Amino acid sequence: MKPSNANSRRDFMKTAALATAGATMLNPISIPGAYAAGSDVIKIALIGCGGRGTGAAFQAFETGHNLKLVAMADAFEDQLEDSYSKLLKKFGKEKVDVPQERKFTGFDAYKNAIKEADVVLIATPPGFRPTHFEEAINQNKQVFMEKPVATDATGIRKVLEVAEKAKAKKLNVVVGLQRRYQDNYIETIKRIHDGAIGDIVGGQVFWNGGGVWVRERQPGQTEMEYQMRNWYYFNWLCGDHIVEQHVHNIDVANWVKGSYPVKAEGTGGRLIRTGKDNGEIFDHHVVLFTYDDGTVIHSECRHFPGVHNRVDESFQGTKGRTFMHAGNHGVLWDAKGNELYKHNGEHNANPYQTEHNELFGAIVKGEYKFADAENAAKSTMTAIMGRYATYSGKIINWDEALNSEVELMPDTLDWNAMPKVVPGEDGYYPHAIPGKTKVI
Numbered sequence: 001m002k003p004s005n006a007n008s009r010r011d012f013m014k015t016a017a018l019a020t021a022g023a024t025m026l027n028p029i030s031i032p033g034a035y036a037a038g039s040d041v042i043k044i045a046l047i048g049c050g051g052r053g054t055g056a057a058f059q060a061f062e063t064g065h066n067l068k069l070v071a072m073a074d075a076f077e078d079q080l081e082d083s084y085s086k087l088l089k090k091f092g093k094e095k096v097d098v099p100q101e102r103k104f105t106g107f108d109a110y111k112n113a114i115k116e117a118d119v120v121l122i123a124t125p126p127g128f129r130p131t132h133f134e135e136a137i138n139q140n141k142q143v144f145m146e147k148p149v150a151t152d153a154t155g156i157r158k159v160l161e162v163a164e165k166a167k168a169k170k171l172n173v174v175v176g177l178q179r180r181y182q183d184n185y186i187e188t189i190k191r192i193h194d195g196a197i198g199d200i201v202g203g204q205v206f207w208n209g210g211g212v213w214v215r216e217r218q219p220g221q222t223e224m225e226y227q228m229r230n231w232y233y234f235n236w237l238c239g240d241h242i243v244e245q246h247v248h249n250i251d252v253a254n255w256v257k258g259s260y261p262v263k264a265e266g267t268g269g270r271l272i273r274t275g276k277d278n279g280e281i282f283d284h285h286v287v288l289f290t291y292d293d294g295t296v297i298h299s300e301c302r303h304f305p306g307v308h309n310r311v312d313e314s315f316q317g318t319k320g321r322t323f324m325h326a327g328n329h330g331v332l333w334d335a336k337g338n339e340l341y342k343h344n345g346e347h348n349a350n351p352y353q354t355e356h357n358e359l360f361g362a363i364v365k366g367e368y369k370f371a372d373a374e375n376a377a378k379s380t381m382t383a384i385m386g387r388y389a390t391y392s393g394k395i396i397n398w399d400e401a402l403n404s405e406v407e408l409m410p411d412t413l414d415w416n417a418m419p420k421v422v423p424g425e426d427g428y429y430p431h432a433i434p435g436k437t438k439v440i
Contacts, residue, residue, distance in 0.1 A: 007431065013431060029432025042067050042363060045117035047132055049083035052146055053123030056176075057083070059356040060121060060282045061091050061145075065364050069096050071105040073113035075228055077122075080105060107279045107413040123228040125228075125237040126244060127409055130155040130430050133164045133373070137171060142363055144356065146176040148247045148380040149373065151239035153404040153440075156381045161374035169370040174359040175376035176330030177251050179326065181358060182351035184343040188330030189256055196332050198318030200256055204298040205249035207241075211303035214277045223438045224415050232306055235387075236408035236419060240281040242390070243383040244270075246301035250386070251379035252313045252324070253289065253297045259412055260378050260387070261289035261297070261395045270431060272304055281395055287386040298398065299386060393434030404440035 009400045044067055046057050051112050060067055070089065074080040080103055088096045095183040096316075104112045110132050114120050120136040124127055130150050136143050143166070150156045166173050179185045192200065215230045231237035266287030273283035284302035291297070312325035320334040330343040362369040385401040410419045423429050432439075 004412075006418060016168075040066050043070045043117045043359065044068070044119045044121060045071040045073070045113040046083070046134075047073045047120060047362055048124030048128075048146075049080045050123065053121065054083040054086055055352070056121045056144060056146070056356070057087055058090065060119075060360065061087075061095060061354050062248060062353060065360045067095065067360070068100055071104065071113040071116035072098050073103040073109035075105065075107060075109070075265055076220045077103075077105045082373075092403035111135055114141060117141060119144070119360075125231040125358075126239055127151045127155070127237045130158040130162070133159060133173075135168065136360045137166045137173075139161050140169060140171065142171055143173045143361070143373075144176070145173065145252075145373070147376060148239055148383065149175060149236065149376045150380055151243060151384070152406065152408045153381070153384065153402055154407045155409075156377050156384065156402065159373055159377040159380075163371070166373060167371055171370060171401055172359060172362055172370045173373045174370045175247060175353050175372040176181065176352075176355065177372070177376055177379065178355055179248060179252055180272050180352035181355040181417055182326070182328070182373075184328045184345065185252065185255075185324060187343055188241065188324055188332065188341065189252075191313070191332055192256055192317070192322060193258065193334050195323060196253050196340055197315075197320035197334070199248055199293075200315050200317050201294070202297070203253055203295075203313065203315035204300070205245040205253050206310045207249050207301040208307075208309050208384075209245075209303060209311065210305040210307075210309065211273065211283070212241075213276075216277055222415050224410075224419060227419050230277065230279065233277070234280050234419065234421065235280060236410065236421070239384065240282065240285075240387050241303060242285040242299075242301050242387050243380065245331045246381055246386075247298065248313070248326075249301075249313055250289075250299060250383050251376075253299070253315075254375075254379050254382060256313075256315050257291055257295060257297070259291055260382055262292050263290050263395055264382075264389040265290075265387045265395045266299075266386060266389045267393070267433075267434070273280065275333055276423070276427045276429075278429075280429045280430070282390065285386060285390045289382065291388065328395070333371075339401040348385075357399050388439040389412075390440045391434065392426070396440065402438050406440060407436065 046053055072080050115135050119142040122132045126148045149159045216227050227234045264287050268282040268285035270283050287299040289297045314323045322332045324330045328345040332340040336341055385396050388396045388401055
């Protein structure tokens, strides 16, 4: 799986074409249960009932197709019930048909929920996604899965393996890298690939924001429950914000380049977010990703409150340059600064909705159209490679990163089991120290 061959532009474009181009008719196994038997109702299961999962269920219903939520699964009963109440209030019992016996909680809840559905929405914390994706494909389900798709190389290798099974079974898989479903990105990058600004020779991608929520430790919580509730701050669950958030911008770089980087080097640390409730993750990362043609992409993400923020992408080509951001903006200029193209910003303002429209539209038509998992795994791996570089302070190449045997997931998933990273006697969690920390 060396970038010089398997990650070549040709192979990359073949993968992208499968995800976006001509449809192939599904075989009967691809849409199981009542829908395949002739009913026009598509049964969905929600795995992970937090804010993003609840949002995904809203967007599924907003496609306008005849869907019914028939099962829900979450580690926490209170989170599941909160999601259920919001969905029921909005869509009613006709659409939200989830009696108590189809509400599943705990670490193994996903297995039972998946059995009930035709389509599975996976929005659990990223560390669980490889296992949940594998179960869904083994049960022959269509899948929407949030990004990123794993938190370590072991999880990435599993997702890549399962992605091949999904392709063989002609099961649609859409991943929530929603810029790939947003018109301004699609149209601007199409023109880049058509040569509008020549060969891409450099670029800069950013996710600089103020940070996210913190959930304080509650009396009586086990260490496992605390980390699960405060999942963003632990790498086995989140992967650090370079993986959980910045994967969007890194994926755009890979999309524009039509390949994946061969190495990464960078720096990062904890300057502001240093409390006991901030777990082990860094609050800033700066990485240089080098591609096999020598192109270097500057990647930057940070969580610093009260400073200038930006979330966007810029690239330079041999004949011009481009700028894009999620606010429906995309511009191309030639080498003299003359505008070649500007997205009008009138369409596709909600790519979160579009990705569900596309997935369920294909399912209703009986089409096999989307195979996002392989690319999502490799872009997630790119972000993980960046984390390896900032945590270690070393140059990390693609092959050694992908083949890393450092596993982050706990050996046992149980409320009384201990995760691999726990606080010291002072209540603070250990974190990576460049030059000392082993990442591969």
